[in-house]
């Protein structure tokens with residue numbers, strides 16, 4: 228069984244068939260909850276929560292109890308040796324030697340990847356900063372599928388903090404995998420990060436139309452739409468549908484509205500200062516009275532703050548408490564599959580569509596620009612080397628293996644073209660034609676000319692900017 232001993236760090240770790248298998252087992256288990264006791268007898272799960280949680284932690288722990296297994300749990304970093312400066316890798320090695328499965332939530336993006344790399348047992352990411360929360364996505368998809376019977380071709384609107392909402396990031400990729408259309412309604416200033424949108428279009432195909440290019444009718448419609456993603460399997464293409472938003476809203480309607488709270492705990496100081504300006508209409512009965520919302524499932528990963536009116540709790544369209552309740556059977560299914568205790572047949576043709584990007588990994592060079600990335604934290608830099616996927620050549624774009632933030636380095640060199648002496652080591656602008664000729668295995672990347680100079684490289688005539696013209700020869 229492919230799921231046994233797997234890690235679940237991002238939603239990319241699961242194929243569509245594997246997700247369907249989890250849903251099918253969750254369905255079976257939710258109808259026979261009391262019969263599942265004893266399935267995981269003798270198994271121990273570590274539940275490590277270094278950020279607050281009600282649903283994820285308690286539903287994971289309930290799931291393990293209902294399966295008859297045991298748990299060890301931590302809900303305060305100050306109660307662990309991380310507070311004394313221990314690295315996540317050491318913690319992972321040690322706890323991995325005590326238990327059969329680790330569930331971890333941590334504020335650093337990419338932390339679950341490190342735990343998975345260093346532990347000898349399967350690891351489940353229960354939320355790593357603003358990066359991903361794949362098991363919430365399983366609950367979200369399960370909820371949608373239960374009602375709508377399919378996800379393919381649905382119109383799903385994402386509402387609220389799309390910048391820091393980790394549940395949203397996992398959900399975007401999962402919806403794309405299953406062939407849904409996505410409408411983005413971010414709170415002003417909290418749009419989906421560029422690296423998420425780039426990955427969405429590069430790896431899942433489809434079309435993304437941004438607000439700048441949407442026509443006036445679309446922009447001025449019902450609520451402030453920022454962008455639309457149309458799945459490749461959609462029968463219509465944006466170019467042929469300039470009023471797509473109106474058509475979605477008035478003809479086919481919105482199948483699910485996924486509301487999220489402002490993730491204030493992740494706001495920068497500047498964003499905290501701007502908070503009052505980040506107002507977004509509250510989702511309430513009045514907002515949902517239009518024809519487009521007649522069949523809309525109102526969803527929210529919870530907790531809610533002010534963005535979703537309590538009056539909707541009794542509305543037949545609301546699904547957020549079901550989403551939370553389904554966390555138990557979904558996580559029971561996941562635990563028993565990862566532990567290899569349950570098996571569910573998978574379609575033979577079901578595989579993960581893996582894209583093999585070249586890896587960039589050097590002793591020196593850029594570190595991840597994301598201040599929340601695990602790879603740049605003091606306790607972790609002692610053993611973690613920055614690692615990036617080269618996801619694009621024009622413009623040269625690197626994506627951090629841990630937190631998946633992307634960036635475009637400014638200067639490059641080749642380890643192959645020069646003899647390695649100070650006199651012949653040259654660096655070039657990353658946008659020069661010369662840079663594009665460097666093979667990935669020879670690529671050396673610098674974020675600044677100072678960094679290149681400090682490493683003993685000299686500017687070539689393709690380095691651009693301030694030294695252009697001084698150096699005549701390459």
Ligand code: CP
Nearest residue numbers: 280281282283528529
């Ligand atoms: N949905 C979710 O992650 O909730 P908790 O933060 O309460 O676990």
